[in-house]
Amino acid sequence: MRKINKIIIHCSATKEGQNFTTDDIDRWHKKRGFAKIGYHFVIYLDGSVHKGRDISEVGAHVQGQNSNSIGICYIGGLDVNGKSKDTRTDAQKTSLVKLVAELKAQFPNTTILGHRDYSPDLNGNGIIEPWEWMKDCPCFDVSKEL
Template identity: 55%
Template sequence: MRTITFIILHCSATRAGQCYGFERCRKDHIRRGMQDIGYHYYITRDGTVHAGRPLSQPGAHCKGHNQHSIGVCYEGGLDASGEAADTRTKAQRKSLRALLTRLHSEYPDAIILGHRDLSPDRDGNGLITPNEWLKQCPCFDALLDYEDLQPEGLFR
């Protein structure tokens, strides 16, 4: 198995009420030249966890970090007017937490964070601040939301 240092969370950047299913996402990624869907897991609005790439293979979801990470995406991320928003349904929150709990027990040293948290640190102060985010993805604070599933010593 690969060494996993990050579990990176994404949104599909589709609107809250919009259907953008697993197969549709996979097809779009293949059309863009990837060999398969870029994520390892894709969670649709009904809370179903779809298995994408095998964990043994690197994904294609975060430039510069694919080799040593697991990519998880939820369907949504934009509100009705197209603005970045945490649109996770109750079912998605439940499935995401269950999945991350399982991954955390398998990879206890992996940091769970959002795509935006891996934006370049332009001012070099060691923190990725909102003004440095290349995009909003996944539109919520993953580090904080899953604080209890982070590696020992990261926050305490």
Template identity: 50%
Template sequence: MRTIDLLVIHCSATRADRCYTEYDLITDHLRRGFSGAGYHFYIRKNGDIKALRPLEQAGAHAKGHNAHSIGICYEGGYDLHGRPADTRTDFQKHSLRVLVRMLLRDYPGSRVVGHRDLSPDLNRNGEIEPEEWIKECPCFDAATILQDPPPPNPAYRD
């Protein structure tokens, strides 16, 4: 088994008003020359978690970090006008939180980061600041995933 010390969160960089299935993602990655989806997991808008790549296999999602990371992508990341935005549904937030907790149990001590957090530290001050991001993906601070409040339970009514 690979040594894992990073859980890298991505967005699919697709508009919130458009459907982008795991099959669309796989097809796009194959067109780019990948051997399949570059991510290990994909989270659909309805919260479904799709396993795309075996954990034993290095991903193709964060150059320079694939050998020791797990790639998790959520559907969306662009608003209705095609601008980067946190478009996660409550279902996606919940599924992402559950998946990250499960992976941290299996890979204790791993850091949870967004793809943008792996950008180069251009001013060498020890922080990756917004002006240094290569891209805004995943359009939210990945370190806060476990801090998000749980979504309301629609089955529970006052």
């Protein structure tokens, strides 16, 4: 097993209330040139957890952070107009907490952050501030919740 020290949370950047599957993401990621779906886990609107890549495999979800991380994606992240929004259903929130707890038990000493927290610290003050986010993904403050 490779060394895991980070769990990184994503959204699928799809509109609120719309269902997508690991097969859809697999297709999108192949179109972007990845071998297959880049995330290790995907959480559907109903809270069900689906496997993408095996956790033993390096993912493809945050540039420069893939080798030691696990990527989890919830379906959603945009409102009906396509603007960033925390669209997680209660079922998704519950499943995310449970999944992260299971992974933390398996891989102690992991840092849990959102994709946007890995944006470059442009002014070098040690804090990734909202204006520095390259994208809003996953559209909520992971450090406050997980």
